[in-house]
Amino acid sequence: MSNKIRVTVWNEYRHEQESDIVRGVYPNGIHAAIKEGLDSEYDVQVATLDEHDNGLSESKLNETDVLIWWGHKAHGDVSDDTVERVYNRVLHGMGLIVLHSGHFSKIFKKLMGTSCDLKWREANEKERIWVVAPGHPIVAGIGEYIELPEEEMYGEHFDIPQPDELVMVSWFEGGEVFRSGCCYTRGLGKIFYFRPGHETYPTYYNNDIRRVISNAVAWSAPNHREYPKYGNAVPLETIKGRAE
Amino acid sequence: MSNKIRVTVWNEYRHEQESDIVRGVYPNGIHAAIKEGLDSEYDVQVATLDEHDNGLSESKLNETDVLIWWGHKAHGDVSDDTVERVYNRVLHGMGLIVLHSGHFSKIFKKLMGTSCDLKWREANEKERIWVVAPGHPIVAGIGEYIELPEEEMYGEHFDIPQPDELVMVSWFEGGEVFRSGCCYTRGLGKIFYFRPGHETYPTYYNNDIRRVISNAVAWSAPNHREYPKYGNAVPLETIKGRAE
């Protein structure tokens, strides 16, 4: 039996089936490209929206240490039950890596507590993702920045809670900036939001992008600790009590 | 017309009507005691659960700069529409001060993105609330700690996101600690969670507790700025574009 971290790459998997352009970039789906970048280090499965239970049954989630999420045009088709199952697994320690347009997924909005809205533009423009926390394990092996010749723009204000750790900030050719690598903890679970990855660009074949996602898997893997005890608690020390 | 900050004190207002003990402590309701502590500085209204729209109509919320929330046994009776109205107002800048058992309110859980669960015990025990961020405006005028001779215990782990600013930590006679004063921002709105205030104790008559709540009103009052522009954005700079 393997001791490798168990990763599930979840993809909405609609664009690739409906668009020749996207299928041209990702013939086997975005999930396959992401999986390929992780296979040498982790035990990786895939799951897609149109499978039973949106591909994320209770048992599949229980066997997942880190879930990677790519969704865009069908956020509304993810069932509330699926969102609740993922949410509970995150609070119990499963890592969650939310990519690009996943910022608007039900699960990310539920975990953030904000609208997660932002500015966007599809104009084939240059993005340069600067490392602002060079000591962070998520950017190990990455240079001062990652340059992507063409990407969709996401711009501030990005309506998220202040990240626990801000790791990367993007510069866009059209004049905007964006907090592109954001770390959070919710319950026992660690969450990493990573901006790049529009479906029409070959971003998930980029070695630096793959390195960041791989590092984020290691960073967000759970400790497998017991869930905290909540509710009524007996005192650990003697209480003098109310004078009657 | 007044330039004072407009505060609405919302109270579930059930314990006071159902329990002689609680009514003995707060004969006009917890909201009345909280309002009394704020009247000299702010323009204060009250609202309660059993009013129309749970006391929090669109127009009432639009006239509220800071909402104070006390709820306990009837979180489920707050309608989802009310929660949505309050949530949207917070994202648009309304301050929100969540007191004590409000940690389990729908609105607080929605804004936090976690279970907000904790340990608790009703044992008439001593609480000492230590200031850990003495430069913070919320503890202006407060000494090194606030001592409450009898309170309900809340203990860690408290399942909240790491606070943007942690201002106070409680010591309990029975052996626990608790992060008792926690600051957050969600959208344009500032949120302060403040632990003390079980319904059977005269906590909201305590001058230091009143001072903290009053300071928190000033801290969380909105800037009344325009809501950010989200969505598709024209470039601010020339984009060279894709070589065809």
Place this chain on the structure above:
Amino acid sequence: MSNKIRVTVWNEYRHEQESDIVRGVYPNGIHAAIKEGLDSEYDVQVATLDEHDNGLSESKLNETDVLIWWGHKAHGDVSDDTVERVYNRVLHGMGLIVLHSGHFSKIFKKLMGTSCDLKWREANEKERIWVVAPGHPIVAGIGEYIELPEEEMYGEHFDIPQPDELVMVSWFEGGEVFRSGCCYTRGLGKIFYFRPGHETYPTYYNNDIRRVISNAVAWSAPNHREYPKYGNAVPLETIKGRAE
């Protein structure tokens, strides 16, 4: 007697005396331009490096609620005694606003605990300072961004501790980003670092820049609370003690 916040604008004041270009932009010194932007709201004094005690005597600092710091080429001429006096006042609650090249001042480096190094370039390039924390009081009255047609570039990595609150991020024409508005607390004192303001550009006449500095004064003004008690402390509760 005035109740206004007492501000001291400190300027190295060397460039203006040595360079025709800088004197052309700031004929009475950078400090005079900054003071002018604050005079209507605060009680403002100035101080400069070549005065006795570097212009910052014990008594002057004791009468200062918020100190604004502009320095560049003569950081080494600020005496260690002056640095120590300012440091102690900050820990006791004085606000400190560090502007632009003040990132390399002795006092900022001492308070940050890091090198405070960065990338820079003087190329008359465009800077666009984006608001990433629109609910923060420091950006009240500011739009989505401040655009400066020409400024010196500062680029990441900026070697500072992660800010307690990151309020603004700059985009530069030459391809870099920078964390431009950074909030910290040290002891009882609040510190705001604000990037723009190279000596050859009329940045401190810009109304938005002036608004940010003015807001930062209000944000960083002290609570005037008693300094915490440190050292040996008698117990507040009975200790059972060691079984002999």
Place this chain on the structure above:
Amino acid sequence: MSNKIRVTVWNEYRHEQESDIVRGVYPNGIHAAIKEGLDSEYDVQVATLDEHDNGLSESKLNETDVLIWWGHKAHGDVSDDTVERVYNRVLHGMGLIVLHSGHFSKIFKKLMGTSCDLKWREANEKERIWVVAPGHPIVAGIGEYIELPEEEMYGEHFDIPQPDELVMVSWFEGGEVFRSGCCYTRGLGKIFYFRPGHETYPTYYNNDIRRVISNAVAWSAPNHREYPKYGNAVPLETIKGRAE
């Protein structure tokens, strides 16, 4: 050649030589007890104050991935050169774990930028260290709290910058609380402050305490990335330049 993380345990090593009581608890020095807890997982050396270069030569530091620091009565005997060497290594990525009375060491104060003062009391009292960030790798394998039957008390206010991550909070029998497990980043280096460990108690033989220190070594180990490039930078994009 080993791929293990290289740890150096530094100890002032004076109490053990001067006091029968302390030598009774730590016959080979506190450093030996700490080393013993790490030997099975890491490549561990020791160093002490009275060695040449305070035991921390340039070459020794260059071969150290994580430095553990215990000092108390002789902070002033650590040379400024040693402090500077350690400081530079931290900024370049070496992890630093500061234990107990090391809060007042020159190196910790330099990295924090504050006085690092606190309340204290030697009264053989009970300490209960509560986990407040149960998902953090530093508390992997630790239960809800660590109970120490007798320790020195450290109480708030602890004059440190707000931790990037607050992992543990202590409850003391005498009535105080303390932020006992605090994470920071400075430059490329990660820093963990961990409160317990007065020289007269057998704290460093406690398995949970050893587990926390061991976890902290793994957490703070460097990425061994290239140091960022600072200083003058050529533009990455064309700058239109000033209209003459």
